[in-house]
Amino acid sequence: MDKIEIQKQVINVVAKVLKMDALEVSPAANFIFDLGADSMQSLELIAGFEEEFNIEMDEDKALAVQTVSDAVEFIHGYL
Amino acid sequence: MTSKTEIHKKNLEKIFYPESVAIIGANKVRGTVPYDIIANILKADFNGIVFPVSPREKFIAGIKSYQYVVDIEDPVDLAILVFPSSVCHMALEQCGQKGIKSAIIISAGFKEVGGEGIEREKQIKAIADKYDMSFIGPNCLGVINTDPSSRINASFARKMPEEGSIGFLSQSGALCTAVLDYAQAKHIGFSKFISFGNKADISEIDLLYYLKDDPKTKVILMYLEEVSDGIALMKAAQDVISKSGKPILVLKSGRTSEGASAAASHTGSLAGSDEICDAAFKQAGIIRCSNIEEMFNIAIAFAYQPPPKTNSIAIITNAGGPGVLTTDAAIHDGLKLAVFSDETTAILKKNLPKTANIKNPVDVIGDARADRYNIALTSAFNDPAVDAVFVILTPQSMTDIDLIAREVAKVSSHYKKPVYASFMGEADVKEGIDVLQRNKIPHYSLPESMSKAVATVYKFNQEKHDIVKKERIFNDLKPEIAKAILNNAIAENVGYLTEETALKVLEAYGLPVLESYLANTSAEAAQYAEKIGFPAVMKVMSEDIIHKFDVGGVVLNIQDTEDAKTAYETILKNVQVKQPDAKVKGVLVTKMVSSGQEVILGLKRDPSFNSVIMFGLGGIFVEIFKDVSFRIAPVDEISAKAMINEIKSSAILRGARGKAVSDIQSIVESIMRLSKLATDCPQIKELDINPLIVLEEGKGCYIADAKIMLSINSK
Numbered sequence: 016m017d018k019i020e021i022q023k024q025v026i027n028v029v030a031k032v033l034k035m036d037a038l039e040v041s042p043a044a045n046f047i048f049d050l051g052a053d054s055m056q057s058l059e060l061i062a063g064f065e066e067e068f069n070i071e072m073d074e075d076k077a078l079a080v081q082t083v084s085d086a087v088e089f090i091h092g093y094l
Numbered sequence: 095m096t097s098k099t100e101i102h103k104k105n106l107e108k109i110f111y112p113e114s115v116a117i118i119g120a121n122k123v124r125g126t127v128p129y130d131i132i133a134n135i136l137k138a139d140f141n142g143i144v145f146p147v148s149p150r151e152k153f154i155a156g157i158k159s160y161q162y163v164v165d166i167e168d169p170v171d172l173a174i175l176v177f178p179s180s181v182c183h184m185a186l187e188q189c190g191q192k193g194i195k196s197a198i199i200i201s202a203g204f205k206e207v208g209g210e211g212i213e214r215e216k217q218i219k220a221i222a223d224k225y226d227m228s229f230i231g232p233n234c235l236g237v238i239n240t241d242p243s244s245r246i247n248a249s250f251a252r253k254m255p256e257e258g259s260i261g262f263l264s265q266s267g268a269l270c271t272a273v274l275d276y277a278q279a280k281h282i283g284f285s286k287f288i289s290f291g292n293k294a295d296i297s298e299i300d301l302l303y304y305l306k307d308d309p310k311t312k313v314i315l316m317y318l319e320e321v322s323d324g325i326a327l328m329k330a331a332q333d334v335i336s337k338s339g340k341p342i343l344v345l346k347s348g349r350t351s352e353g354a355s356a357a358a359s360h361t362g363s364l365a366g367s368d369e370i371c372d373a374a375f376k377q378a379g380i381i382r383c384s385n386i387e388e389m390f391n392i393a394i395a396f397a398y399q400p401p402p403k404t405n406s407i408a409i410i411t412n413a414g415g416p417g418v419l420t421t422d423a424a425i426h427d428g429l430k431l432a433v434f435s436d437e438t439t440a441i442l443k444k445n446l447p448k449t450a451n452i453k454n455p456v457d458v459i460g461d462a463r464a465d466r467y468n469i470a471l472t473s474a475f476n477d478p479a480v481d482a483v484f485v486i487l488t489p490q491s492m493t494d495i496d497l498i499a500r501e502v503a504k505v506s507s508h509y510k511k512p513v514y515a516s517f518m519g520e521a522d523v524k525e526g527i528d529v530l531q532r533n534k535i536p537h538y539s540l541p542e543s544m545s546k547a548v549a550t551v552y553k554f555n556q557e558k559h560d561i562v563k564k565e566r567i568f569n570d571l572k573p574e575i576a577k578a579i580l581n582n583a584i585a586e587n588v589g590y591l592t593e594e595t596a597l598k599v600l601e602a603y604g605l606p607v608l609e610s611y612l613a614n615t616s617a618e619a620a621q622y623a624e625k626i627g628f629p630a631v632m633k634v635m636s637e638d639i640i641h642k643f644d645v646g647g648v649v650l651n652i653q654d655t656e657d658a659k660t661a662y663e664t665i666l667k668n669v670q671v672k673q674p675d676a677k678v679k680g681v682l683v684t685k686m687v688s689s690g691q692e693v694i695l696g697l698k699r700d701p702s703f704n705s706v707i708m709f710g711l712g713g714i715f716v717e718i719f720k721d722v723s724f725r726i727a728p729v730d731e732i733s734a735k736a737m738i739n740e741i742k743s744s745a746i747l748r749g750a751r752g753k754a755v756s757d758i759q760s761i762v763e764s765i766m767r768l769s770k771l772a773t774d775c776p777q778i779k780e781l782d783i784n785p786l787i788v789l790e791e792g793k794g795c796y797i798a799d800a801k802i803m804l805s806i807n808s809k
Contacts, residue, residue, distance in 0.1 A: 035150070048181040049161075051149030053121070081180065 258283020
């Protein structure tokens, strides 16, 4: 899977978990600072990515990921 | 003051008196820190505009919310950051771009968690410096200002305290909430209430200077967990006390000592971190308290009443036992019972029952009601010999507690003399206590607490003008000699100076060393002993031997030439047996001073307070009895005298039980000279002069032994 496809799916997961329009989610957006994710939603995002991409991520490392584009890179490493 | 200090001073004004506040990282969820801070600000009737900043919410608590702080069109005076620590730097950067100069960072997850948290803290500090911003925190409860012109509760405490004149600073946020609850129950009000957390930018020092100039603050209370810059704290405290006359009460946790066991000198092992802290606070005029209750007991005495002009008090009681207890406590704490004038005695005799005690302590008898208290109080206040009044009450069946409390408040309001009360008990006296507390009459559950608080106020007011010390200037010092010796030793990687070399350093600072010579043969030793005069002392000199007695390296009371030769041989033989690897430089020959009092002087370095000077009665029991006192260098004459008077055994020096009075002034002189050596020569890590032999008054003192440990890596 290429990074463009990963990004598309990541944005869809983010929009679903944070209950917002996918168009509002830019690649540079910070989950907390720009999108307002709280700690519970951060965990939901990790679960959403694992389900979407059928992977199991290191939770501590995943929680340290701050932006959509960083999440794309991080998930790419598991695929 | 440094420029950053100036910046803080200016920016702190906007922390306490902002006209607009942005809460960055706000949300709508009740019971969370971000929401509760907004709710607290709104509930406290803040006299300014509130801007919630939230990435996703359009309105919070009915107020328009902004996605970013830079989206706010109007100017913002204060930013309160409640975002998780991982993005605080982004929020603070935007604050800088927006031109906000003052911030409170509530968020945790910085230095206190170690690792990445330390880096995050450095990052936010760098951003603040870049924009000339100042912030309180991170990892704090927030800030409260009760001044009606602002009324801001920028914290997630449960309640807004009453307005008052106590400024409270705390390193612990959790303690703040406990203190607020404690204070509310006793109607204790605050001027400013500040939880400063990790103090990454604004420290307790900056806050002390701010409160010094705050017209709403009369008393400063502080809870500290660690003292990071002890010298700066002492300087700030001295400035606050000497310039504003405001007392500083500190509750400092961490009374356990550390590292003392590894110390090579007596001073090192006796000077634990808490003892040093105690000494430093005392020297700076800071009143150290043991617990929250004691701190507030003293604080209300300062805050509610004028200080007593003298220590002469009147006690009015309706019970004999508590009257005696109060008298005992007062005398113990350095107060005294006023002797009433004939006029006062006559009024009391005329108006009180025959069974009443009309002398001080006045016992108005168990069945007394408000009228008898009125007579006793009025008489006491009118008596020129009385400068403070203690009111004691125990609840009998006929005691009109509430009315008596009102009488105390009413009568005392007509006088400028202070009044304090102890309504003893709990349930029955509750309403009376409430009346007292609402009328700002300091109330104490126990008369002993009252006595201690009032004595503390009296002592502080007596001593506050002497807080700034004047170091003596000596014109006969030769610091270049001392520094050259110390630097040479360090260059040669020597960590310990032998007595012979140590004495040269001490001599350069005018400390009283005896004539001495280093002998390398028994004939030389005998010759030097003859020159100095008998009786003489000989000691082995080796950088490898710190405890000379332990290796048989000392011979005392050498009476003649033959003795001297034998002593020399004996010393070398003993060392050869007990420490064969030691490199011996020679044997030091000195005069033996046998008729004097042995004391110890010492120096130790402390990470917070730098040069710590120690004094105590010397000899072999110094570490057992631990009867020693400490001060932070520079030590002036008043402090040096206080050090001597402070130890329990100082009476021995003053000539107890028929002994001759010792030359105390010569010790004072030696302490000040040692203090100067300590501040001039950071190369010295630890130093012991043990013993310093003090002769009779007017005859001086002499160093009989000394050792100096060096800090390798410092010149």
